[in-house]
Amino acid sequence: xxxxxxxxxxxxxxxxxxxxxxxxxxxxxxxxxxxxxxxxxxxxxxxxxxxxxxxxxxxxxxxxxxxxxxxxxxxxxxxxxxxxxxxxxxxxxxxxxxxxxxxxxxxxxxxxxxxxxxxxxxxxxxxxxxxxxxxxxxxxxxxxxxxxxxxxxxxxxxxxxxxxxxxxxxxxxxxxxxxxxxxxxxxxxxxxxxxxxxxxxxxxxxxxxxxxxxxxxxxxxx
Amino acid sequence: xxxxxxxxxxxxxxxxxxxxxxxxxxxxxxxxxxxxxxxxxxxxxxxxxxxxxxxxxxxxxxxxxxxxxxxxxxxxxxxxxxxxxxxxxxxxxxxxxxxxxxxxxxxxxxxxxxxxxxxxxxxxxxxxxxxxxxxxxxxxxxxxxxxxxxxxxxxxxxxxxxxxxxxxxxxxxxxxxxxxxxxxxxxxxxxxxxxxxxxxxxxxxxxxxxxxxxxxxxxxxxxxxxxxxxxxxxxxxxxxxxxxxxxxxxxxxxxxxxxxxxxxxxxxxxxxxxxxxxxxxxxxxxxxxxxxxxxxxxxxxxxxxxxxxxxxxxxxxxxxxxxxxxxxxxxxxxxxxxxxxxxxxxxxxx
Numbered sequence: 230x231x232x233x234x235x236x237x238x239x240x241x242x243x244x245x246x247x248x249x250x251x252x253x254x255x256x257x258x259x260x261x262x263x264x265x266x267x268x269x270x271x272x273x274x275x276x277x278x279x280x281x282x283x284x285x286x287x288x289x290x291x292x293x294x295x296x297x298x299x300x301x302x303x304x305x306x307x308x309x310x311x312x313x314x315x316x317x318x319x320x321x322x323x324x325x326x327x328x329x330x331x332x333x334x335x336x337x338x339x340x341x342x343x344x345x346x347x348x349x350x351x352x353x354x355x356x357x358x359x360x361x362x363x364x365x366x367x368x369x370x371x372x373x374x375x376x377x378x379x380x381x382x383x384x385x386x387x388x389x390x391x392x393x394x395x396x397x398x399x400x401x402x403x404x405x406x407x408x409x410x411x412x413x414x415x416x417x418x419x420x421x422x423x424x425x426x427x428x429x430x431x432x433x434x435x436x437x438x439x440x441x442x443x444x445x446x447x448x449x450x451x
Numbered sequence: 452x453x454x455x456x457x458x459x460x461x462x463x464x465x466x467x468x469x470x471x472x473x474x475x476x477x478x479x480x481x482x483x484x485x486x487x488x489x490x491x492x493x494x495x496x497x498x499x500x501x502x503x504x505x506x507x508x509x510x511x512x513x514x515x516x517x518x519x520x521x522x523x524x525x526x527x528x529x530x531x532x533x534x535x536x537x538x539x540x541x542x543x544x545x546x547x548x549x550x551x552x553x554x555x556x557x558x559x560x561x562x563x564x565x566x567x568x569x570x571x572x573x574x575x576x577x578x579x580x581x582x583x584x585x586x587x588x589x590x591x592x593x594x595x596x597x598x599x600x601x602x603x604x605x606x607x608x609x610x611x612x613x614x615x616x617x618x619x620x621x622x623x624x625x626x627x628x629x630x631x632x633x634x635x636x637x638x639x640x641x642x643x644x645x646x647x648x649x650x651x652x653x654x655x656x657x658x659x660x661x662x663x664x665x666x667x668x669x670x671x672x673x674x675x676x677x678x679x680x681x682x683x684x685x686x687x688x689x690x691x692x693x694x695x696x697x698x699x700x701x702x703x704x705x706x707x708x709x710x711x712x713x714x715x716x717x718x719x720x721x722x723x724x725x726x727x728x729x730x731x732x733x734x735x736x737x738x739x740x741x742x743x744x745x746x747x748x749x750x751x752x753x754x755x756x757x758x759x760x761x762x763x764x765x766x767x768x769x770x771x772x773x774x775x776x777x778x779x780x781x782x783x784x785x786x787x788x789x790x791x792x793x794x795x796x797x798x799x800x801x
Contacts, residue, residue: 244610244612244613244615244616245613247612248610248612248613251612310486310487311612311615312611312612312615313485313486313487313700314485314699314700315611319611376611377610377611377612378608378609378610378611379605379608380605381605449611
């Protein structure tokens with residue numbers, strides 16, 4: 230009649246496992262970012278052989294693992310009615326973070342399939358933009374971890390995400406300007422601009438999530 | 452035991468049932484309403500600890516109630532309980548937050564008037580002062596605990612999930628303590644008027660332990676409260692948890708704990724004796740309203756957060772309840788006593 234084991238008193242063990250799942254999910258996001266950076270670097274240095282494709286496959290595997298972890302967390306939070314006051318916020322947050330993993334993955338496949346022809350003189354700028362996008366998401370990961378453990382530092386970390394997003398805006402605008410002021414054909418210009426915008430949009434999404442996190446943190450502030 | 456005695460005791464049991472149905476929601480309402488604790492777990496823990504509190508520590512406040520009016524006839528006690536139950540029902544219908552404590556005190560004063568018995572105004576003043584002190588004290592304690600809990604939570608940087616698990620455990624423990632305190636403090640409302648005329652006799656279980664007639668009475672009252680918890684408190688718990696108090700589980704823990712401390716302070720004979728032995732002013736052992744202790748805690752936390760969330764209209768209605776409920780119950784008690792004496796020809800006083 231009184232099912233303590235499955236309901237309330239076995240919570241500490243379940244919480245620990247779920248904590249690990251949440252940490253793993255954020256780590257996946259971070260790792261996918263680093264892989265994305267390496268993939269762009271490999272692509273620009275024309276190292277698009279087997280190793281390049283393997284990296285993309287690894288990202289796909291990680292994306293798939295992230296989906297599984299999110300589902301596990303979702304089921305556990307609902308089945309065991311955990312964190313009832315913050316449950317919907319946490320689940321929405323994880324779904325939005327999953328979107329960023331999807332954006333990374335999408336960009337990787339675009340490089341693999343569409344093979345954009347970036348002239349050598351634009352490589353440094355594209356790498357710099359990619360670095361900023363990954364740094365932005367890395368800072369978002371920190372913000373997410375602080376939301377789980379230390380709500381007071383959420384605002385500080387979220388502020389850094391905004392900083393990187395602005396940096397990304399500047400870098401993407403500069404790069405777009407350089408693309409369109411070059412002697413490339415219009416179709417190539419449009420193609421390269423598309424890639425620049427896609428990378429920049431990762432930062433835009435990260436900033437949106439950071440803004441949401443500030444609101445969630447206010448709601449969580451005891 | 453005669454059937455009439457059981458019938459008269461039924462008045463107290465009815466009051467116990469309504470106490471269980473309503474006041475258990477104060478202890479576990481937020482935890483159950485926010486689904487931090489399941490109703491079954493809450494009801495079980497609440498029932499066990501209410502009974503324990505009633506039997507082990509219920510004597511202190513009962514003595515005070517007995518001092519206010521030494522009701523010495525079962526029909527008189529029955530009329531008082533029924534009057535208290537009726538007025539609580541009427542006030543609840545009118546949407547006013549009420550307390551069985553204030554109802555029973557009003558009923559006893561009504562009995563005093565009707566039977567021309569002397570009212571101990573010192574006791575009455577103490578009781579009235581305690582009613583005002585109760586929510587204020589709960590508010591002050593809530594502010595202290597909340598500040599401490601906030602500091603601990605922020606500095607420990609605990610994971611949201613582990614904090615959730617700890618909060619559940621804390622709510623369960625605070626609820627158990629609250630239930631014990633509720634039983635200890637409020638059993639006087641349910642069975643206090645029957646103590647002088649208890650139909651039970653002492654049972655010697657071992658040479659060291661005797662199950663006194665009063666304890667048997669309290670056990671019966673505790674069981675009635677437990678029945679109220681299981682049969683009717685679920686709806687009230689969800690109302691308290693979802694509609695009245697939109698607060699975080701951690702704040703709920705602080706409020707329940709401060710409420711429990713206040714109820715315990717006004718019920719603990721041990722603490723009162725200890726203070727007396729230290730030549731300090733003792734705490735009067737008076738049944739206080741758990742609803743008002745809870746509201747005191749909520750207002751305390753609301754003030755700490757800047758006061759914007761405090762519903763002063765609720766505070767005003769509580770103050771109104773202090774005045775209206777005892778007077779209403781007094782009038783109803785006089786009416787019931789009149790009916791029992793003049794229509795049913797029963798002795799309401801010896």
